[in-house]
Amino acid sequence: MREMKDSGVEWVGEIPADWDVLRNKNTFTCRKKLVGAESSTIQLLSLTTKGIRKKDVNNAEGKLPESFDTYQYVQVDELVMCLFDLDCSAVFSGISPYFGMISPAYKVLSCLKNMVPRYAEYWFKYVSDGRKFNHYAKNIRYTLSYEEFSSLPILVPHIDIQKKIVSFLDSKCSKIDDIIARGQAAIEKLKEYKLSVITEAVTKGLNPEASMKDSGYEFIGKIPATWRVLQLRYVGKCQNGISKSGEFFGTGFPFVSYSDVYKNYELPVTTSGLIESSESERKSYSVQKGDVFFTRTSETIEEVGLTAVCLKSIEKATFAGFLIRVRPNKDIINPLFSKYYFRSEHHRQFIVKEMNLVTRASLGQELLKRLPVLLPPLHEQQEISTYLENKCVAIDQSISKKQLVIDKLTEYKKSLIYEVVTGKKEV
Structure with a gap:
């Protein structure tokens, strides 16, 4: 059995006696060389949960700058570090298998002779999975300056x-x-x-064996002859959610968030958030059985127009401004039918097709009101x-x-x- 010693790092514990505990500044160098006018000839790269990936400038999701001249070079086997949003970011680091350019928001590190790049990647994978650097960050966005990062410990075996x-x-x-x-x-x-x-x-x-008729919509095709087709505007009333600043959240009354809708076909009985809301706000933005909630805005079209249905009224609750509530007219649609209907494939086809006509992924009430609803x-x-x-x-x-x-x-x-x-x- 190997001889062990105390590492002196609380979240590491004991390590082999012949391993060193160094600082990041003793194992990496950080440089930032801008691509400048050469940006049009350099491969764009992205730091993702699956590592560093090539990105197509002409077919890229998310926001892109008008110019890439301020982006920085990345060499093969260099580490790209995301030192902000340490509490919630899905990515912390990645080793680049490519030569290219990447956002200036990241830090690009080269390993010194005492550090194998892939070992460093596994080390930072451990650090990231356990959010080990969080308590070293001293600001609201859980950000480390490079000076702070460079003073943090890293284990260095032979x-x-x-x-x-x-x-x-x-x-x-x-x-x-x-x-x-x-x-x-x-x-x-x-x-x-x-x-x-x-x-x-x-x-x-x-x-x-049901008799069929044309729905009037090519992407839906034929439907049972006894069914009706109405635009959503005739099925119920649309209402955008409440919009308040950050200090009103965290305490108070139940609050239906974007994630409550995005992740579920039906709203959870216990919501994920709280908000300080007035009596009039709770009346205007109430959450009642049968209400259908649509995600209104996102980075991508695929995440807009997702729905969750309220199957049990949530007393004194309000809902987020990133959502649209549709409150159906009486005796027109069963809440359980809504739960499945508004998550169906043809519903998504309509949303995606219409959203492709606008410049940003934001669902407005007028577009939503045109949504065809099949009513058996x-x-x-x-x-x-x-x-x-x-x-x-x-x-x-x-x-x-x-x-x-x-x-x-x-x-x-x-x-x-x-x-x-x-x-x-x-x-």
């Missing part, structure tokens, strides 16, 4: 040990990642199947809802089982990286 660690973790993590990728692919197929089941039921009904007779809405509840529960259970396996593998990978890069496990 260069040969670093190479062994990289070889071991590359082998182990690639196998774990392959299993996770297969699980995620299976989940995506189940989600696609669920969506197809929903779309078929809410556009064609459950009776294959109420008794048939109930039949469809009951069928979909039973069918989707089974699919969701299969998804949950696969997600549980992925979550366990993800945690195992994190613990493995921690044990190896801190010397708790010898390789």
Whole structure:
């Protein structure tokens, strides 16, 4: 068994006696060389949750600057560090397999002779997964200056040990990642199947022998002859959510957030937020059974127009300004039918098609009011809802089982990286 010593770093604990604890400034150099007028000839890169990726300037999602002249060079095997939003950012670092340019908001590091780039990447993976640098950041956005970052500790085993660690973790993590990728692919197929089941039921009904008629919309096609088609403006009333400054949030009354809608087909009984709201605001922005909430704005079109339905009124609640509430007219649409109908594929097709006509991903009431809504007779809405509840529960259970396996593998990978890069496990 190896001799161990106290690292002197609370969140690391004991390390092998022959390992060094250095500062980042002793293992990296930071430089910032702007591409300038050469920007049009340099590959654009992006720091993502899957590492450094090439980005197509002519077909890129998200916001892009008018000019890339202020972007900085990145060389192969250099580390790109995101030293802001440490409390919530999905990415902290990545090693570049490419030569290119990247946003000046990041820090670009080169390894000194005592540091193997891939070992450094695994070390910062451990740091990021546990948010280990958070308590060193002293401002609201959890940002570290480079001077602060450069004084923080890093474990430095002998260069040969670093190479062994990289070889071991590359082998182990690639196998774990392959299993996770297969699980995620299976989940995506189940989600696609669920969506197809929903779309078929809410556009064609459950009776294959039903007489059909033209819906009047090419992307919907034929629908049962007894169904009506109305624009959303005739189904219910639209209302944008409440808009207040930050000091009003965190205490007070229930608040339906963007994520409450984005992540769910139906609103959770307990909302994720609180807000200090007045009696008149709670009346104007109330959350009642049957209300349908649409996401109104996002970075991408795919995240706009997603819905969640309120199946149980939430007393004294209000809802976010990034949402639109549709309160259906009486006896026109079953809340459970709404839950599935507004998540169906043809609904998404309409939103995406119409959103492509505007310059930013923001859903306005006038566009939403044009949304076609298929309305079976109420008794048939109930039949469809009951069928979909039973069918989707089974699919969701299969998804949950696969997600549980992925979550366990993800945690195992994190613990493995921690044990190896801190010397708790010898390789």
